[in-house]
Amino acid sequence: xxxxxxxxxxxxxxxxxxxxxxxxxxxxxxxxxxxxxxxxxxxxxxxxxxxxxxxxxxxxxxxxxxxxxxxxxxxxxxxxxxxxxxxxxxxxxxxxxxxxxxxxxxxxxxxxxxxxxxxxxxxxxxxxxxxxxxxxxxxxxxxxxxxxxxxxxxxxxxxxxxxxxxxxxxxxxxxxxxxxxxxxxxxxxxxxxxxxxxxxxxxxxxxxxxxxxxxxxxxxxxxxxxxxxxxxxxxxxxxxxxxxxxxxxxxxxxxxxxxxxxxxxxxxxxxxxxxxxxxxxxxxxxxxxxxxxxxxxxxxxxxxxxxxxxxxxxxxxxxxxxxxxxxxxxxxxxxxxxxxxxxxxxxxxxxxxxxxxxxxxxxxxxxxxxxxxxxxxxxxxxxxxxxxxxxxx
Numbered sequence: 001x002x003x004x005x006x007x008x009x010x011x012x013x014x015x016x017x018x019x020x021x022x023x024x025x026x027x028x029x030x031x032x033x034x035x036x037x038x039x040x041x042x043x044x045x046x047x048x049x050x051x052x053x054x055x056x057x058x059x060x061x062x063x064x065x066x067x068x069x070x071x072x073x074x075x076x077x078x079x080x081x082x083x084x085x086x087x088x089x090x091x092x093x094x095x096x097x098x099x100x101x102x103x104x105x106x107x108x109x110x111x112x113x114x115x116x117x118x119x120x121x122x123x124x125x126x127x128x129x130x131x132x133x134x135x136x137x138x139x140x141x142x143x144x145x146x147x148x149x150x151x152x153x154x155x156x157x158x159x160x161x162x163x164x165x166x167x168x169x170x171x172x173x174x175x176x177x178x179x180x181x182x183x184x185x186x187x188x189x190x191x192x193x194x195x196x197x198x199x200x201x202x203x204x205x206x207x208x209x210x211x212x213x214x215x216x217x218x219x220x221x222x223x224x225x226x227x228x229x230x231x232x233x234x235x236x237x238x239x240x241x242x243x244x245x246x247x248x249x250x251x252x253x254x255x256x257x258x259x260x261x262x263x264x265x266x267x268x269x270x271x272x273x274x275x276x277x278x279x280x281x282x283x284x285x286x287x288x289x290x291x292x293x294x295x296x297x298x299x300x301x302x303x304x305x306x307x308x309x310x311x312x313x314x315x316x317x318x319x320x321x322x323x324x325x326x327x328x329x330x331x332x333x334x335x336x337x338x339x340x341x342x343x344x345x346x347x348x349x350x351x352x353x354x355x356x357x358x359x360x361x362x363x364x365x366x367x368x369x370x371x372x373x374x375x376x377x378x379x380x381x382x383x384x385x386x387x388x389x390x391x392x393x
Contacts, residue, residue, distance in 0.1 A: 022074035029073045043170035079167040107252035109184050110275050111310050120164040121277050124253045127158040130244050145174045155185035156253050200293050211259035213250045218267040227288050233323045234285045271299030273306050280312045297329045308352050316349040
């Protein structure tokens with residue numbers, strides 16, 4: 001939510017109408033309510049038109065009342081969400097900015113799609129499972145649009161599924177999403193190559209950098225040097241299967257990975273930020289000989305910073321209560337933490353600063369969103385199924 005002025009807030013309603021007469025009637029209603037129209041996009045469909053407004057409305061006006069007034073002017077299927085700073089940028093500039101981010105970093109594609117399409121859930125569905133079996137997930141080159149669901153062919157294999165619970169996607173939104181995916185396919189694998197050199201307390205220098213599938217051999221060699229206990233704490237399963245997960249974990253399609261290497265070039269730690277639908281997982285692995293030197297905390301802090309920059313409300317870690325290093329690193333973030341025990345597995349969720357700010361904003365007068373008012377906020381960790389399997393990913 002963006003406060004446009006101290007007395008007004010911006011909102012993003014979408015609604016369906018039949019003709020220009022209804023649009024004129026709606027504009028008159030908005031004027032009577034002292035609402036400013038900042039931007040308007042129209043999306044013609046086979047039957048009717050979807051209008052997307054960016055409005056500056058009095059903070060005292062409830063969302064339900066705005067919906068009622070729009071319905072009275074002839075609009076149907078109204079969907080309102082609070083705007084953010086990205087919505088204040090004109091659409092061509094915003095799309096070009098998202099394309100630039102995607103061009104620089106393959107891991108940006110899911111984030112760019114979410115910012116392009118608003119509140120939605122994005123899943124990357126691989127063509128081959130972690131165990132090497134075909135999943136059957138595929139989509140035609142041109143993609144598939146089915147009302148509230150898009151299925152786009154993932155350039156790295158499999159499908160990118162985009163869903164939102166209410167308003168159907170328009171052909172314009174579908175075309176923009178396809179264009180981003182096609183850009184990603186043309187550019188191929190890529191990851192920023194910036195590096196940070198840090199000095200540990202004992203004087204050794206380490207390098208922290210982004211990692212991808214080109215680091216697969218070095219990551220497997222690190223696995224070979226790790227003890228079964230360390231691998232068991234990280235992957236929550238048979239340690240012999242640990243190497244199977246690396247190809248997935250190092251793929252930029254499923255998130256971002258940070259690597260720590262020594263002055264000799266040896267990989268000694270990995271930190272993963274994994275996109276998990278509406279949620280974001282963090283996971284760490286530090287080689288035994290390099291533990292208790294602050295490397296895990298350094299990686300976790302950087303992963304949380306990446307999550308905040310991506311607009312994530314929270315991050316969660318799946319671990320075990322005896323993994324004191326991970327528990328201590330999460331506590332050292334000095335963020336609000338929620339703990340959940342599921343079948344002997346500990347799930348720690350950290351609520352990020354940006355989420356706290358959004359919560360405060362949602363408590364302002366008129367901040368109720370009719371899509372969420374009818375549904376209580378769920379405790380995400382309690383709803384998460386098979387946490388150990390997610391951690392192994």
